[in-house]
Amino acid sequence: MTATNPASTAAPEAEGIRADTLAIDLRTAVMRTSRRLRIEATGDVITPGQYTVLAHLNAGSQTLRELAEREHVQAPSMTRIVNALTDQGFAARQSHPGDGRQVQISITPAGQEVLAEARSQRTAWLAQRVAGLSEEDRLTLSRAAHIMQEMSAK
Amino acid sequence: MTATNPASTAAPEAEGIRADTLAIDLRTAVMRTSRRLRIEATGDVITPGQYTVLAHLNAGSQTLRELAEREHVQAPSMTRIVNALTDQGFAARQSHPGDGRQVQISITPAGQEVLAEARSQRTAWLAQRVAGLSEEDRLTLSRAAHIMQEMSAK
DNA sequence: TATTGTTATACTCTATAACTATA
DNA sequence: TATAGTTATAGAGTATAACAATA
Numbered sequence: 001m002t003a004t005n006p007a008s009t010a011a012p013e014a015e016g017i018r019a020d021t022l023a024i025d026l027r028t029a030v031m032r033t034s035r036r037l038r039i040e041a042t043g044d045v046i047t048p049g050q051y052t053v054l055a056h057l058n059a060g061s062q063t064l065r066e067l068a069e070r071e072h073v074q075a076p077s078m079t080r081i082v083n084a085l086t087d088q089g090f091a092a093r094q095s096h097p098g099d100g101r102q103v104q105i106s107i108t109p110a111g112q113e114v115l116a117e118a119r120s121q122r123t124a125w126l127a128q129r130v131a132g133l134s135e136e137d138r139l140t141l142s143r144a145a146h147i148m149q150e151m152s153a154k
Numbered sequence: 155m156t157a158t159n160p161a162s163t164a165a166p167e168a169e170g171i172r173a174d175t176l177a178i179d180l181r182t183a184v185m186r187t188s189r190r191l192r193i194e195a196t197g198d199v200i201t202p203g204q205y206t207v208l209a210h211l212n213a214g215s216q217t218l219r220e221l222a223e224r225e226h227v228q229a230p231s232m233t234r235i236v237n238a239l240t241d242q243g244f245a246a247r248q249s250h251p252g253d254g255r256q257v258q259i260s261i262t263p264a265g266q267e268v269l270a271e272a273r274s275q276r277t278a279w280l281a282q283r284v285a286g287l288s289e290e291d292r293l294t295l296s297r298a299a300h301i302m303q304e305m306s307a308k
Numbered sequence: 309t310a311t312t313g314t315t316a317t318a319c320t321c322t323a324t325a326a327c328t329a330t331a
Numbered sequence: 332t333a334t335a336g337t338t339a340t341a342g343a344g345t346a347t348a349a350c351a352a353t354a
Contacts, residue, residue, distance in 0.1 A: 017292040022299070023281035024273070027191060029299040032306045034188035037181060039226060049344075064313065072193060077345055079314060101312040101353045119178070127177035129305045137301050138171040144298030145176070145183040147291050151283045152186045203321080218336065231322055233337060255330045255335040 030148075040125035044118050046090070049073075049081050051122075054107060054115045057091060061106035090114055184302075194279035198272050200244070203227075203235050208261060208269045211245060215260035244268055 038048070046054065049071070056062065056070055068078035082105055085091035090111030096102035107115070130138060192202065200208065203225070210216065210224055222232040236259055239245035244265035250256035261269070284292060 016289060017296050019285040019292070020277065020281045022292055022296050023277045023284050025299040025303075026284070026295055027277055027280050029302040029306070030184055030187045031191065033184045033302045036306045037185065047343085065311090073344095074346060075313065076315080076347085080344075096312095099312085099354075103313070123174065123177045123181055126181050126305075127174045130177050130180070131173040133301070133305075135170060138173070138176055140294055140297045141180055141301060142171050142176050143294045145179040147287065147295060148183040148187045149179075151280075151287075152183070152190045201321090219334090227321095228323060229336065230324085230338080234321080250335095253331075253335080257336070 037122060037126065040122075044121060045114055046088075046118060047084075050085055050090070051115070051118055053078075053081050053085065054090060054111055054118075057105060057107040058112065058115060061094070061104045063096070063102045063104060065102075067105060085111065191276060191280065194276070198275060199268055200242075200272060201238075204239055204244070205269070205272055207232075207235050207239065208244060208265055208272075211259060211261040212266060212269060215248070215258045217250070217256050217258060219256075221259065239265065 044051065052071060053067060056067060062070075064078050064082060065075060067082070068075050071078065073081075082091060082093075086093060088110075090108055092106055092108055094104040094106065096104055130141065133141070198205070206225060207221060210221060216224075218232055218236060219229060221236070222229050225232065227235075236245060236247070239259075240247060242264075244262060246260055246262055248258040248260065250258055284295070287295070
């Protein structure tokens with residue numbers, strides 16, 4: 001094992017695809033692409049953590065604990081992120097009607113705006129790359145995206 | 155825009171794939187998958203930063219500056235990472251033969267061992283997911299992996 | 309007594325600035 | 332004078348522990 005690439009370099013399509021070989025290829029490709037996406041997203045108004053929380057809130061208001069569990073962070077960390085969002089006017093706290101302990105967090109119009117901006121900024125680099133591909137490659141990536149979504153959702 | 159998913163939910167294969175629509179789908183899928191990969195890799199002996207540096211060193215010894223540039227971090231940060239690796243015996247420093255200022259960093263046998271372990275651990279979760287797919291889906295992912303590699307390399 | 313959320317504190321990782329040594 | 336690398340220090344971001352308010 002001395003090569004740079006951990007696994008195969010050409011797509012082995014003649015025989016069946018072995019699960020562990022594919023896993024190595026896909027893991028490498030996904031990690032490398034996600035790294036580029038993060039790098040190319042510099043200049044965002046909001047941090048990556050704030051971004052994903054805003055994306056969750058865009059689907060509907062949620063309690064602090066729900067957000068913390070979804071993001072796999074502890075409650076104090078989520079308090080910090082939510083504080084940053086409310087300080088900037090991108091999210092708002094409402095007291096829970098039935099349970100006085102809980103707090104409902106919701107996205108504001110300004111938050112929806114900054115979310116849309118951040119999304120297009122983060123997507124710009126990738127869109128440019130994708131535009132240079134053949135229609136066949138785009139179709140492959142589109143199918144792969146949906147397969148990956150299902151795999152990672154479970 | 156009120157749905158959880160930022161873009162389409164079913165693969166639109168009938169007509170041509172729009173670059174920006176595909177970019178959103180692919181970005182979401184890649185970021186979500188990479189996040190799961192990181193989460194499922196808990197218990198690693200080495201940190202993510204140490205892991206990628208070891209992977210670079212496995213291709214051959216390099217100077218600290220070369221490593222810093224490849225990883226897109228500053229020199230002091232790379233000093234820290236290399237220190238952690240050498241303290242654990244996973245990498246070693248050698249003085250450059252011609253230039254006394256430079257330092258060559260290389261991977262040790264112990265480093266190669268821990269790298270292989272970390273790789274299989276990080277791959278295990280994904281391999282399990284991939285094993286449950288149809289042969290057609292595996293082929294799609296394999297092709298997509300190679301397309302993404304090329305896109306992110308440039 | 310259990311749960312939601314906040315505050316206090318410490319740790320990790322990164323960056324910029326200042327420094328040492330070599331060229 | 333310029334470059335390679337280290338050390339000093341500060342700024343994000345996260346975690347655990349302790350606390351306040353409510354159920």
